[in-house]
Amino acid sequence: MSNLVDFSQRSLWISAASILFNPTFWNIAAQQASREATRKLTLLAAEYHNKVITKLFGGNARLGCYGLAVTIFSLGIFRDYLYHEALALQPTHPALLSPLVKYSAIPLFLTGNTLVLTSMYALGVTGTYLGDYFGILMDEPVTSFPFNVSEAPMYHGSTLSFLATALWFGKPAGVLLTGLVAVAYSVARRWEDPFTGMIYAKRDEERRKGKKGL
Numbered sequence: 384m385s386n387l388v389d390f391s392q393r394s395l396w397i398s399a400a401s402i403l404f405n406p407t408f409w410n411i412a413a414q415q416a417s418r419e420a421t422r423k424l425t426l427l428a429a430e431y432h433n434k435v436i437t438k439l440f441g442g443n444a445r446l447g448c449y450g451l452a453v454t455i456f457s458l459g460i461f462r463d464y465l466y467h468e469a470l471a472l473q474p475t476h477p478a479l480l481s482p483l484v485k486y487s488a489i490p491l492f493l494t495g496n497t498l499v500l501t502s503m504y505a506l507g508v509t510g511t512y513l514g515d516y517f518g519i520l521m522d523e524p525v526t527s528f529p530f531n532v533s534e535a536p537m538y539h540g541s542t543l544s545f546l547a548t549a550l551w552f553g554k555p556a557g558v559l560l561t562g563l564v565a566v567a568y569s570v571a572r573r574w575e576d577p578f579t580g581m582i583y584a585k586r587d588e589e590r591r592k593g594k595k596g597l
């Protein structure tokens with residue numbers, strides 16, 4: 384392993400830390416926002432004590448979500464930059480330098496970016512950046528492309544892009560960091576999926592009650 388990955392490089396550990404930090408950050412931030420947003424769904428006259436992010440933006444859930452979107456997006460760019468910096472100092476491996484491996488990076492990269500960009504387009508800004516946590520819910524679940532080919536196209540697409548970069552530059556360390564990305568996303572989904580499910584289940588319950596009231 385030691386000639387595949389140079390663990391003595393600080394940049395490798397910094398890149399690993401940023402990969403782990405990002406989904407951790409947005410889950411903590413969004414769950415903070417949702418604590419009150421879910422209360423809002425059940426108690427119409429709820430007071431917003433914990434709505435930290437939303438409060439920062441003058442109590443407007445949509446602005447709060449946009450602020451989080453800009454932050455998550457910037458953190459993502461920074462994480463990608465740190466990843467490239469880390470790979471630059473890592474050894475290449477001859478097996479990864481074969482044209483077959485190198486050029487397989489192109490369809491992987493295109494597939495990854497297609498999944499990320501089309502899911503952003505399908506969800507919109509608030510849908511992409513955990514708007515439902517702020518109480519900005521979608522009317523219906525999105526089932527159009529790319530959600531008909533992947534359960535989590537944003538995460539799968541992003542992971543593919545990391546892998547493509549590793550293969551393009553022939554860096555085993557990149558493959559290792561891609562594995563870390565996959566783990567970080569799968570842990571994030573284990574948090575997010577039940578949370579999102581709960582938010583929508585609550586909404587549907589309120590809708591049913593509302594209909595009965597009419």
Ligand SMILES: *[C@@H]1O[C@H](CO)[C@@H](O)[C@H](O)[C@H]1NC(C)=O
Nearest residue numbers: 526527528529530531532533
């Ligand atoms: C997903 O949707 C796209 C267009 O909306 C369609 O072309 C494609 O065949 C669908 N794929 C699957 C697996 O259903």
